[in-house]
Amino acid sequence: MNIALIGYGRMGKAIEEILIQRGHDVVLKISRTPLPEELKNIDVAIEFSKPEYAFDNLKVLLENKVATICGTTGWLENQDEVNKLAITNNTAFLYASNFSLGVNLFFELNQVLARMMNKYRNEYQINLEEIHHTQKLDAPSGTAITIAEGIIENTTYKTWSMEENSQEIIPIEAKRIENVPGTHIVQYTSDVDTIEISHTAHSRKGFALGAVIAAEWIWNKEGIFTMKDVLELN
Numbered sequence: 001m002n003i004a005l006i007g008y009g010r011m012g013k014a015i016e017e018i019l020i021q022r023g024h025d026v027v028l029k030i031s032r033t034p035l036p037e038e039l040k041n042i043d044v045a046i047e048f049s050k051p052e053y054a055f056d057n058l059k060v061l062l063e064n065k066v067a068t069i070c071g072t073t074g075w076l077e078n079q080d081e082v083n084k085l086a087i088t089n090n091t092a093f094l095y096a097s098n099f100s101l102g103v104n105l106f107f108e109l110n111q112v113l114a115r116m117m118n119k120y121r122n123e124y125q126i127n128l129e130e131i132h133h134t135q136k137l138d139a140p141s142g143t144a145i146t147i148a149e150g151i152i153e154n155t156t157y158k159t160w161s162m163e164e165n166s167q168e169i170i171p172i173e174a175k176r177i178e179n180v181p182g183t184h185i186v187q188y189t190s191d192v193d194t195i196e197i198s199h200t201a202h203s204r205k206g207f208a209l210g211a212v213i214a215a216e217w218i219w220n221k222e223g224i225f226t227m228k229d230v231l232e233l234n
């Protein structure tokens with residue numbers, strides 16, 4: 001496939017390596033705004049840039065009817081508009097806060113555990129922690145937000161917060177430590193014990209491979225998709 005890499009930083013470079021290994025051609029690499037207004041001969045675009053640029057990049061890509069995979073976090077206030085653009089332009093769009101197979105399995109496990117723990121809300125205090133490298137611009141991580149949303153969907157918690165903690169709120173703690181690719185921990189603590197599930201990425205390879213697999217999957221499709229569709233976790 002002909003792939004456009006929009007954002008050529010740590011993730012863009014890790015994705016390029018896997019694209020080449022799998023026989024794809026990287027026909028465009030963009031590391032700053034603006035994108036060219038006309039985009040031709042691109043099968044799929046993979047967008048991993050920065051929170052403040054993602055929305056403008058996605059608009060140009062979708063208006064050019066380019067099927068797009070987006071891994072940039074921190075722009076989701078515009079998600080509805082982006083989804084609409086994909087639909088009105090008869091193209092395909094997939095956003096994932098985390099493309100790794102392991103984290104997508106972890107999302108499922110988190111929901112099962114949340115359902116079980118809801119009965120014991122009074123005995124156990126929940127805590128969600130994410131740890132990433134010091135260059136990360138957004139907090140909490142997109143992955144932590146997806147984990148919190150998965151808990152909210154399956155329990156009586158109403159929201160998440162990095163500042164407040166109450167019966168209705170899932171507290172999220174974001175730590176920044178040099179060279180950590182991404183760690184997420186969900187903990188339920190009582191007076192007598194702790195139940196904990198965690199996912200630790202050893203490198204960016206898992207994120208990059210997942211993004212390439214999603215790009216291969218979305219080619220020639222129309223609509224809004226998630227990694228659940230790609231990995232057949234539905």
Ligand SMILES: NC(=O)c1ccc[n+]([C@@H]2O[C@H](COP(=O)([O-])OP(=O)(O)OC[C@H]3O[C@@H](n4cnc5c(N)ncnc54)[C@H](O)[C@@H]3O)[C@@H](O)[C@H]2O)c1
Pocket residue numbers: 006007008009010011012030031032033048049050051053057070071072073074096097098099100207
């Ligand atoms: N979904 C996932 O699985 C996943 C995994 C890792 C990182 N991320 C997210 O991906 C994003 C990128 O992460 P990273 O570690 O590669 O960051 P990075 O800072 O290394 O790279 C970002 C790149 O974007 C480029 N850029 C700047 N302005 C741009 C513009 N207007 N258009 C296009 N590119 C532009 C920069 O030159 C830089 O090279 C972040 O939001 C991060 O949270 C997501």
Ligand SMILES: O=C(O)C1=N[C@H](C(=O)O)CCC1
Pocket residue numbers: 073097098132136137140141142143144181182
């Ligand atoms: O390195 C990053 O930045 C990461 N961002 C994603 C997030 O915000 O969840 C995925 C993990 C790595």
